[in-house]
Every structure is written in structure tokens, then in C-alpha cells.
Amino acid sequence: xxxxxxxxxxxxxxxxxxxxxxxxxxxxxxxxxxxxxxxxxxxxxxxxxxxxxxxxxxxxxxxxxxxxxxxxxxxxxxxxxxxxxxxxxxxxxxxxxxxxxxxxxxxxxxxxxxxxxxxxxxxxxxxxxxxxxxxxxxxxxxxxxxxxxxxxxxxxxxxxxxxxxxxxxxxxxxxxxxxxxxxxxxxx
Numbered sequence: 001x002x003x004x005x006x007x008x009x010x011x012x013x014x015x016x017x018x019x020x021x022x023x024x025x026x027x028x029x030x031x032x033x034x035x036x037x038x039x040x041x042x043x044x045x046x047x048x049x050x051x052x053x054x055x056x057x058x059x060x061x062x063x064x065x066x067x068x069x070x071x072x073x074x075x076x077x078x079x080x081x082x083x084x085x086x087x088x089x090x091x092x093x094x095x096x097x098x099x100x101x102x103x104x105x106x107x108x109x110x111x112x113x114x115x116x117x118x119x120x121x122x123x124x125x126x127x128x129x130x131x132x133x134x135x136x137x138x139x140x141x142x143x144x145x146x147x148x149x150x151x152x153x154x155x156x157x158x159x160x161x162x163x164x165x166x167x168x169x170x171x172x173x174x175x176x177x178x179x180x181x182x183x184x185x186x187x188x
Contacts, residue, residue, distance in 0.1 A: 077133035077176035079108075081115040081126040081143065081155065089113045090181045093174070097167065104161040106170060109154060116152045129157040133176045138169060 079087045089110050097104035108129065114120060128141040138159070146154040161167045178184065 077131070077173055077180050079177070080130045080132060081113070081128070082120070082124040083127070083130065085115065085120055085123045087113055087115060090183065093183075101164050101167065103163070104167045104170075106159045106161070106174075108157040108159070110157075111154045113155050115155070126155075129155075129159070131159075131170075131173050131177070133173050135169070135172065138166075138173060 079091070081087055087110065089112060091108040091110045093109075094107045095104060115126060126143060126145075128139050129143050130137055130139045140157060140159040142158040142160070144156050145152045146156065159170065161170055174183075
């Protein structure tokens with residue numbers, strides 16, 4: 001009964017959060033029978049969740065509990081920065097996607113990746129980030145190293161998906177990579 005009103009409030013709050021306080025909005029736009037602490041607390045909580053949800057990581061290490069809903073894909077998937085050298089560090093990955101699904105961006109953050117180890121220097125130079133699985137390879141050349149005191153500390157890489165098909169392909173890779181590395185998907 002109150003769901004459309006609450007949904008409209010959340011939608012309004014997302015776009016106008018900085019200029020209009022929730023309290024003032026409720027006071028001005030809600031009938032008095034809806035304006036009480038219980039409803040306001042619920043609206044504040046839902047607004048907070050709606051505002052923070054896009055900031056959450058899409059992939060995070062999961063517990064040892066079984067993951068439901070994943071398709072049965074082979075767990076053979078890896079990331080390489082130098083062809084033939086598997087990156088052992090599991091990255092923090094953040095995903096964003098256009099509302100219409102037409103494009104998306106995946107940002108990978110690798111802290112102290114093994115590609116920086118002295119023993120791997122002879123294998124070659126970083127030429128991109130290569131995501132390899134049973135279907136083949138997807139890659140990006142948008143790879144940046146972060147330095148502290150003149151020493152490499154991290155790699156940040158961005159993979160841009162320009163179509164729904166590229167998004168689907170990337171998600172299939174991530175399901176395989178997640179299975180192989182103990183990652184879980186949490187939808188924002």
C-alpha cells in the first residue's frame with residue numbers, strides 16, 4: 001500500500017540527497033498519518049542503503065559457504081599481466097554498469113602483485129591485463145602502476161565493456177575466476 005510512495009521517496013532521495021534532507025521532504029510531502037519515527041527511520045535506512053549500494057565492491061572474498069545460483073562453468077580462469085605468467089594476487093574488483101545495460105566498467109586493484117617480484121622480471125614486460133579462460137582471452141591495455149618511494153606497490157587496471165554482449169562475456173569470465181579464487185558476487 002505504501003510501497004510506491006516509499007519507492008518514489010528512495011528514488012527522489014538518490015538524486016536529491018545533497019539538496020533536500022529526508023526529514024524535510026517527509027514533513028512537506030507525506031500525509032501526517034505516515035509521518036512518524038518508525039516510517040522516518042525506515043526511510044532513512046532505505047535511503048542510506050540506496051545511496052551506499054553503488055559504492056560496494058561487486059566482488060569480494062566469500063566465506064566457505066557454498067555459492068548458489070552460479071552456473072556450472074569450468075574453474076579454469078586466470079589473469080596475466082605478462083603473457084604466460086599467472087598473477088597470483090587476487091584483486092579487489094568494482095563493477096559499474098549503465099542502467100540500460102549498454103556498457104560497463106570493471107576496475108581491478110592488485111596490491112603487491114607477483115608481477116613486481118624480482119624473480120618475474122625476466123619473464124617480460126607488462127603489456128596489458130589478459131583475462132584467460134576456456135572461452136579464450138579478453139584484455140585491456142589500461143593498466144597503471146602505483147608507486148610509493150620509487151617502488152611499485154599496486155596495479156590498477158580498467159576494463160571497459162561497450163555492449164551487453166561484452167558485459168555477458170566478462171561476467172562468464174568472472175564466474176570462472178571467482179570459482180577458481182574463492183570470490184563471491186554481491187549485487188549492489
